[in-house]
Amino acid sequence: VDAKWEKILAAKPDIIKIGLLDAENYDKYAASGDTLSKGLSPEIAEYVVQKAHQAGLRVYAHIETAQDFRTGVKIGVDGFAHSPDYGWNGETATKPKDILTVKDMKLAAQKNVVVIPTLQRGIYSVTDYDSTGKGVLNKERFARTLERQKKLMNELNKNGVKIAFGLDNYGKTLLPEIMYFHDNQIFDDKTLLKIAVETTPQTIFPNRKIGRLREGYEASFLVLKGNPLEDFNQIKNIALRFKQGVFINVNAKFTIPRVLY
Incomplete structure (x- = not known):
């Protein structure tokens, strides 16, 4: 990290993004030589957060699991890109057993951590594709993921966690994500508008x-x-x-x- 830090700062970033991808098992992946696309170890991630904050930069973490969320809060990230298990495919056999607790959420709220859920992206995980690449939404699997999304979002909101909109799809606006929340009745319209026009821009530009x-x-x-x-x-x-x-x-x-x- 130290060897590369000056190059990172030379790019004049507005924000630093790190990856926590099942970070609690990083040592196991490292022992087997399988660290490709596994993100950072919790120790290195924490050091990056410290360096970034010393430089006046915010840190957002890409996460996969509830434990990644806990790790991120513990090491002091400013926000999360994705909510835990955002890519669950809706299969009962693969349903995540570890979920965020009220304690986890309240601690994140106390630390003013922002969550960018990217829920609309989950559509890809519950779509079945044929040999030609044509996709058809699997309604049963979608219903399961939507139920889980609604529960998580409302619990985060109820426990004071700041939610902002983001779309994990380059070249598009936030509209698909906002309409996904609306069309699936995840929040009421007033809450959606406040997130869209207040929380989200203030999260992107905290100094304006x-x-x-x-x-x-x-x-x-x-x-x-x-x-x-x-x-x-x-x-x-x-x-x-x-x-x-x-x-x-x-x-x-x-x-x-x-x-x-």
Whole structure:
């Protein structure tokens, strides 16, 4: 870590991401030489967190299991990319036996840890694919995973854990994740809106005063054509956009400068 740290800082990162992938069994994987895609050992992960915090950087951990969550909280990560067992395939034989306790959640809340659940990504784990690559949702397995997702999300929320939206799919907006929560009635609409327009942007940009229409906050906001508390789909119906007080004209045409060599 020390040998590579200056190179890491030279890239001027906004955040450091680490991997905790069944970290409690890292020594077993290392003994067998199977550490590919296993992330970091808890000891190295903790050292990275310490180094990052000394440099004023936040650390988010990719996790797989409930124990990874506990390890992350213990070593002081600022947030989690994924919720425990986010990729469960819905098979009863593979249902995770270890789940987060109220104590785990309350400790995470006390430490102001953020969870980015990426629930919509779980669809891939409950989809059956044929030889041509065509996928069909397995409704029985999906129902099992959804039941588990609802229980976990509501318990996290009830115990004060901060939840933010993120989509584990590069090149897309957060809309699929937000609508997944809405369409599957994981949270009520008011809670969803608060997560989407307050918690999430404030999590991404902790040093900016955004996410609220309040004196002293940035005038960065959207104007919708309807009330999303009455019709949640109005979040897709954007009338106007403002960024730091400046109107954004999405229909404006930009000329790309021609470069001569």
